[in-house]
Amino acid sequence: MISIDYEISENILRKVNKNIYLIIELFNKSCKDLDYETFLVEIFPEFLCRKNKEKCIEVLKELEEYTRDDYYHNLKPIQEYALFNLLGWWLEVTDCDFEETIEENDIKSLDDRYIAKNINNIEAYKGFMFEDWDFLDDSLSDYIELCKKNPEFVQKFFHIDLEEYLELMPDDIKEEYFNAKNKSKISLKKEDNIEELIVKLIYNATKYKENDPRRLMNTSETQLSDDVTAIIKEKLHDNGIIVTREMTSGFAKKGIGECDFYIYTYKDNIFKVVAIGENKEWGNFEKQLKQLLGYMNSDTMFGFTILFNKNINLGTALKKRKQILEDLYVEIDGVKNFEVVGEIEEVEGMSNVLMTLHKNPEKENSYFRIYHFVVNAKLDERQESALQARK
Template structure:
């Protein structure tokens, strides 16, 4: 039996399967005659793309004979796209011949009905129409649009996935050069998607922060390294130029830009020297400032100012008025570092209760004087 995508009772299903058997038998009888006349190629091309017939005639024969056998057994066979394609065009072939005969003789070769109204709502009558099989023997007709789906895949594999289309199922309906091209593209896309998923998982697990600071003194640089080390101990991928440049020769400006773009957050360590260099566009801090000024306009939530020096003199012009984390005082360092972690992990420190029902207000009506 060929699967029908409609819930039919046993009697109606049996009737429908008999009709399916008629269609396939008719095509197979024609194939046998074509083989005897050595004209089978043209006959196969009625229901298969020409490139399949030319390259793999044996496959065509096997598909037709599988359909022939399946239409006669008691198992329900769900057709793969190549089989759907062949069966669709077998139906189409039978319909064209039957309609021609009906127009001439007013009789149907397959006992099909042609005088039903379009809005007929009787399954027993519908089963004797070609429209019934075209509508319910196929879950969809994507097998007719493989070339269009592949062109869409080349533009956006994710869009094809979103459409819930798996092109692997349609590879038998692709010319061999296109099938090879698709396999190569799919291998590349799958590797890229895998990398992206791994990066996303790693990113979700360990948020990345780039620390921007000025080299004020050895003591200050060591403090920055200790901050980075403490963050890393708490699961944050903290990036510092001092560590980056010891691993390889780098263009510092390029390294700064790259890390600013790929990081989840940018920690700006504000000191008096940092503010002076930022405000006057001096050195590496000046270069970063030019980048950050434009960057903060669209990515302000990614900037986390961290105060290390005097609050009056350490805040550069482009960070004025923006809330900061104060790590300048050892007494409240622990609590404020905790605030920093909550910010980096995007966790709420305070949670209000859910909004309840509106209170039932009572209004006192004031009666006028009785005059």
């Protein structure tokens, strides 16, 4: 059932949904008798009908299913848009009246009485079926214009997340929205917010890859780096952050393939390196760390490593990883550089992720963090358990 923002009884809500179902049924019949293209533009944005007719038909089917099932559905903006225009279409093309009745004993509240009074008044449906009309073209265009000037104002004052309305925006307007969002400081006011976002995205990507250990065992370092990049790329782009692969940096050798992950921003014509990362199979962790330190410079916000384990027990790999971190340093003229400062910390809420703090040798009182992730494909015991279960 499509739910509404009124406290009404289930029986009355079912009757509301029954009337909506009949409207959708007539619309679908009209489409099939003639053609969808003629009718879809009556209830969907013209650009969406032109670019993605299948999406429009899918939304119609969703609405129809909602009216017949037993779940309480809150509509997305594109579904609200379609339903609102379906109601308008019905009022324009037919003079038929609905004949739904509600018994007095079904009325339990003032909201029940109001809906009961208007159960067959489709014009009234355009009011009580929607909390607001933000999804309509004129309202949405106003919010987008405000967003161009002050995205924070739109979200905080009007409590509207325009991300939910992307399907209703033409491509050029969508691009303008993203440009305005990227220029704003609403989501990334501080560098720590950028760092936290990237760390969470990388962690989620590594956990996602671990969901398929059989395929992971046949995945190369390069493939894993490509997969992680593909998973995090879109969300980073939404926040004005760019991630690239196979980038030369620092003291990497010339040629591609040295720096596995290179993450940066380019805002207000200013280029800033946010993070550099290295992904290596187990056995190369110490080399991986020192490579990473060579790729970074004092302006890099933070670094990260991904330990790709396919060879040894995970517990053993984690223990040896910590030992390597504790013993890490690069000695020049008797001076130890890049030693871990303070304790090796476990990142809260992230399994097997460590964070280490290191001093920048080029700057006084300047430090940087390195996050250490694990992707584990070595699950012999669980694989054997699954095999025995099939015998």
